[in-house]
Amino acid sequence: MKLIVKAHQQTVGNLSLDSETGLFAFEYAADWLALDARFPLSPALPLERMDMTAEQHSAAVRQFFQNILPEGQALDDAAAANRLSKSNLMGLLIALGRETAGALVIGLSDALVQSPVESQQRLLSREELSTRIRARPDDAFSVWDGKVRLSIAGHQDKIAVFEQNDAWYLVDGEGLASTHILKPDPLRRRLQHMTSNELACMHLAQDVGIPAAESRLTGVPEPVLLIRRFDRVVTDKGVQRLHCIDSCQALGLGVSMKYERPYGDNRDVQHIRDGASLPRLFALVDRASAKPAADRLALLRWTIFQVLIGNTDAHGKNVSFFVDAGGLSLTPTYDLVCCLLYADARIADTLAMAIGDNFDPVGLTAYDWAVMADTCHLNPKLVSRELKQLAEKIPSVWPDLQRRLRENGADADTLAAMGDIFLHQCAHTLKLAAEIPTVARDLL
Structure with missing residues (x-):
């Protein structure tokens, strides 16, 4: 079985599955490799194939394309609607691949399509x-x-x-x-x-x-x-698609690894931290970003903001990058929710990615932030400054924003409860921000 992967009306390459071995493979098209504007699908699938076994390559390919699919009930519904198993990656890509996140259009070759879909x-x-x-x-x-x-x-x-x-x-x-x-x-x-x-x-x-x-x-x-x-x-010519990938795709991780603790918070497995993490994300930016200094600062601000709004579900698939010939660049943020508002509704109250070694969003210390700065190779003074600025700015802009949101139909009780969480998180953070640069390095 072979599928064609396109971007910007150009064939990027072929995705194939060997039915006997069960191995996936992706090969870039020669015409794509000849373009000045060529780009890889992700750093995990570079234009020049890495030295790896067929099994390792298959795993990298499968993980990239599985990350394109919806999750949870939406995946169940997609499989049921097309009479497919949820594990049938190629079948699901045929069914769903015309409208994916980013620029990719995935489907059968034109020669195999019985009834082409008209626009x-x-x-x-x-x-x-x-x-x-x-x-x-x-x-x-x-x-x-x-x-x-x-x-x-x-x-x-x-x-x-x-x-x-x-x-x-x-x-x-x-x-x-x-x-x-x-x-x-x-x-x-x-x-x-x-x-x-x-x-x-x-x-x-x-x-x-x-x-x-x-x-x-x-x-x-x-x-x-x-x-x-x-x-x-x-x-004027229509809708242009821009190629972007989430950080699981960029890191070569499967969708099940979007949380730093991929096996949960249970006492027996909470020490296993093989999933997406802040040190991994900052290292990715360092080696693959087209503008690493700007993206490092943007990623730091994103990280701080998640803590201050109580978004415990800020996982690896909620950080994405545009991809072009120059490399990666962070996309605007998305899927921002104050999850602490639902702490009594079986919504996780632990962070998807730790600050240092601490997953507790309301119990972070200056030491935790200092460890995070050290492991992510950030200046602790920079972390302290950005924490202070955001923790001061959120309470200053919130009253007017809350009023505007109410006028535009947002639920008043929800906004009030969120505001209480924001103010608590910001007040707690302000108390410890100045201490971060004073944490002795030999303690880290």
């Missing part, structure tokens, strides 16, 4: 969206017109749409692409108003100088968060 768009009315939101207990939200409208990693209900003149469309065909992600509130009652939560966190990031995906809240009348895709650019 088409279908209006999605507010009324239809409302009906489908209410029908979620019985009908898979990601499946529309018998097709899965999503190949974006994550667990939350969401669909990808093309927006034009305030109207939403479901699109098909390589010539069209979605521009926005629509997210309704989760079904679980305790997680109601998560759309308000995410909206607030995304706008707070922008207000304190952290680039974040553009988002707005609308009602159909059910609340829906509309997020502009940063991997799409609308031009």
Whole structure:
């Protein structure tokens, strides 16, 4: 079995699976390698094949492409809709590969396609969206017109749409692409108003100088968060796709390794920290970024912000990079949620990636931040300064932002509860920021 992987209407290479050995392989196309603007799929799959065994190469290929697929219930729904096993990577890529995160379009070669998909768009009315939101207990939200409208990693209900003149469309065909992600509130009652939560966190990031995906809240009348895709650019000629990858893909990690403690927080396994981590991310930026100094600072600010807003689910798939011929560059941040708001709803209250060796977001010390600075090769004075600046800025911008969010339909009680968490986290952090540079290096 062989699939064609394209980007910008060019064939990047061939993805193949040997049915007898079960080994995957990816080979870049000669024409792609001849382009001045060529780029690798990720640092884990460089243009020049690394010296590794066929089994090692297969694992790297499989992990990269598995990270493209949705997760959780959305993956279950995609498999069921296409009568596939969840482990059938090639089959799922055939079904979902026309609209992925980033620039890649994956499918059968033109010679094997029995009925090519023509570019088409279908209006999605507010009324239809409302009906489908209410029908979620019985009908898979990601499946529309018998097709899965999503190949974006994550667990939350969401669909990808093309927006034009305030109207939403479901699109098909390589010539069209979605521009926005629509997210309704989760079904679980305790997680109601998560759309308000995410909206607030995304706008707070922008207000304190952290680039974040553009988002707005609308009602159909059910609340829906509309997020502009940063991997799409609308031009006079259509929608241009930009290649981007998450840090699991960049690091060559499987989707199950997106948490630093990939096997959980149980006492017997909590010491195993083989997954995505801050030291790994900073090392990745150092060796692969097109602008390492700027991306190191941006990644530090992202890290601090997650702690200050109580986002315990800031894992390896929530950090992404644009990829071009020059290397990697951090994308705007996304999937920002104050998870501490749901600490009583079986939402993890431990950090996805540790600060130093501490996974407790409300119990961090100056020593933990100093260890983090040391292991990530950051100047502790820089960490102290950035902590202080963000911990002072969030409380200063929050009152006005909270007012604007309420006026735009965000839930007032949710915002008030989030504000309490923000203020507590910022106050605690301010107390210890100045101590970080004073921690003796021989203690680290």
